[in-house]
Amino acid sequence: MTEDNFELAVVQVPSPAQGEFLVKNLWLSIEAGIRTMMHEPDVEASKSTIPLLQKGEPVHSFTVGQIIQSRHPRFPKGSYVTGLCNWQEYFISDGARMQIVDADLAPVRYYLGIMGAMAAPAYFGLLDVGKITDGETVVVSAAAGSIGSVACQVAKLTGCRVVGITGSDEKVDWLVNELGIDAAVNYKKADNLQDCLKSACSGGGIDVFFDSVAGKSLEAVIDVMKVHGRILAYGALHGYDGGDSVWPTNYLKIIYKRLCVKGLSSLDYLNRLPEYHAQMSRWISEGKVRWRETVYEGIENAVPAWIGLFQGKNIGKMLVKLGDPEQIP
Template structure:
């Protein structure tokens, strides 16, 4: 038996979630049975989208009151009675927010620690980052010379979207919530313009000034007010890639833009999509992205909280914009395996 701390959902949040909605508990994890493995979680992926699943009566992916919070993680196999998952190896997948757990391997992917640092499988090499790749290239079919707008541009998906759009030869304009983020986007990631939406009086005006010819493709992670501004700046027949609605995930109010009429008047398209439809093309993504990382063309940046006791703070912090790049919680270092 191994003692393992886990984050449990005590109550479904209404409006902004708080520490009171969660509880840290300690459970005893038994040894793995035949066909099972014990995993030591090293990194938890903190994701905005998971907040959207946290609704009473409408919970998905195993969320429930009194149950552990669910999320993507990277862990190390520290015991194994499963032939496909050797002890010492690293895996990633959807699991619970736990320090240790038993798995039968279903839905878990083995990852290569020699290709990139293992936590990159939750950042630029992760499925969430692949959202940017498939969204821009497959759904949006962006072309060199087009102007691409990205909301939550300094976030985990947005920052990858910015970099892929630049690599494609687009003019890229991002919005973010701090001067530090704006600085990073422009000076480190090399995008063409970035706007601190908290500092401008009129976001539409600022976006219009940054995109004098309008936006061809808008990679939308947020919806709500920032989408309203973007709709006014879109070119006729522009394409909006509806990736997410961070605006309303954590009690931010309705995500639909008040000026929805612009969609009709400008003949815009809005296309919802999910990376879950591209899982069969993840090898293509991993191959291209690892190449870009190796060549120094894509950078990963993380904001790291330490310890499972700070996982909820990290999640809450995500909605307060405390992350630059990917928000992660580091649970521990890998065990030495003989």
């Protein structure tokens, strides 16, 4: 994808009708998964398992905005809302699939990142599905990204040895020296990722892999996994934007090692978000988790920010700031 595939348009937003409200979007969440909704012309939409964007349709992702006019009884003017929305500065909603967020619990943009629906599966996936325990070795790919950095810290707070895979020395430094994980490998510099992982894991092998990338890094990890290890498959960045196959060529080792591979979807944890918010806000207030954001300004920079995600330009959550909240009496 390049910027030429996108167009910025000016459209009129109507006034809210009865049962509707007008939202001023403040923050856009820039998400890699949007790429999986954009198909090449030769791909039949019917073959996809997710709703695909059609040519000319607005791109959408999670946003946080402020209600500036309301004719809806449950969504008062001045409150902040999040939901899956078009990349627009203003929009009308009837409240379907929109949720009010608690601006007293955390800054509202956190609901797109560390407190967001996309990060929650890192917490529930590692603890409930991966069943990580004190002393186990956990490896995380895209470790300095918004979800990977949460996964690293959840595993560290559980007492695991944590190793990140990431794409720059600056990110290695952030992960090890600020987030306090045990080791991180810059995959772009590693001649042999498998050997680098072996030494980062002190020769002991990997119990659990939280994976957002697949492809070559998954292949290297499978080689270093312990027998009965668990792989939590959350994303496949390696193949989203024209990369090689995401499938590991050492598939048979999944069988020989009796590995458990489990796919995770953020949709499965939406009803547990209050539990996640309570735990994460507690960790934030106790200074137990750290967080970074990479912020672009203005809707005209949404596409450069999104393309930048695939070039590793973000540390932590990639966001676009669209505006400031209004003073509402």
